[in-house]
Amino acid sequence: MTELMPADHFESFEQQSHAARLGMWVFLASEILLFGAVIALFVGYQVHFPDAFREAVHHNTKVLGSINTGVLLTSSTAVACSVHALRIGRIRLAALLVSATMVLGLLFLAIKFHEYGRHFDEGIYPGGVGNFFAEHHARGLTEFWTLYFGMTGLHALHVTVGLTVLGTLLIGIVRGTLTPALSYRLEIGAIYWHLVDVIWIFLWPLFYLA
């Protein structure tokens, strides 16, 4: 059996791991700028139309959105534990925890799409399209619901990418190619999943609570 070695241009796995983590954090910084820009847009409209935004938040599916927050927070805890399990060589536990994270991620998407379905049933579509807007004329409702679909949709896309990344890592764990020595790879996938969680942590109060 050949000894596991870091890539040629690295002196050690520690150095390779740091370079990989730095790359992921730079990517996350760009994600913060992306979501920061759309949150700035949301806050700009919220300042203009506080009454319409308050009315829309009250109309939103608060309980489902809040359950989804709990689902994502639990999934983040699970994936953080999976990294720890892989580091100490508990391979099966790590695989189980990554699987649990993915199930929770899928549950999040299922609840999210159920919410969208309920909004569509009420005649609420992006761009102020639908019966709801024929009956509710307050200026700002169109902006709120368009931003709601746009920002939560963008987030759902990130959840989907995160699920794909975790799925790939899970295959590696199950096949035995992702070993404790390479646990930094799972760590990087987990860091991305935590970012998805952090973004939702800010979207939840904006669209469902405040």
Next chain:
Amino acid sequence: MKRAHVPIKVVLRTGAALLALWVASFALSYVPLGGAAIPVALAIALLKAVLVALFFMELLHESLSIKLTIVSAGVLTMTLIAFMVADIMTRAPPPLLVAPAARDAPPE
């Protein structure tokens, strides 16, 4: 030098703290806080995000280069939002509430 990791006990406590803050946010949304509702909700959100970053993402034990990368992105983004909101709030009348005809009319 080998990097330190966050112990599993701390990871689990962080998870419990996050769920407690989640319940607190939900309960507070039923308390009439008026204009303070959004700042309070966002302050709790920021606290949760910091917990996730420090203990789940292990930023606590990361190198200075990584800490600088992410903290500068966060601070600069918050600066962008703060200036934008300050601009909109201090304009009289707010730009989106001015009728297009009046807005486009040439200055006298």
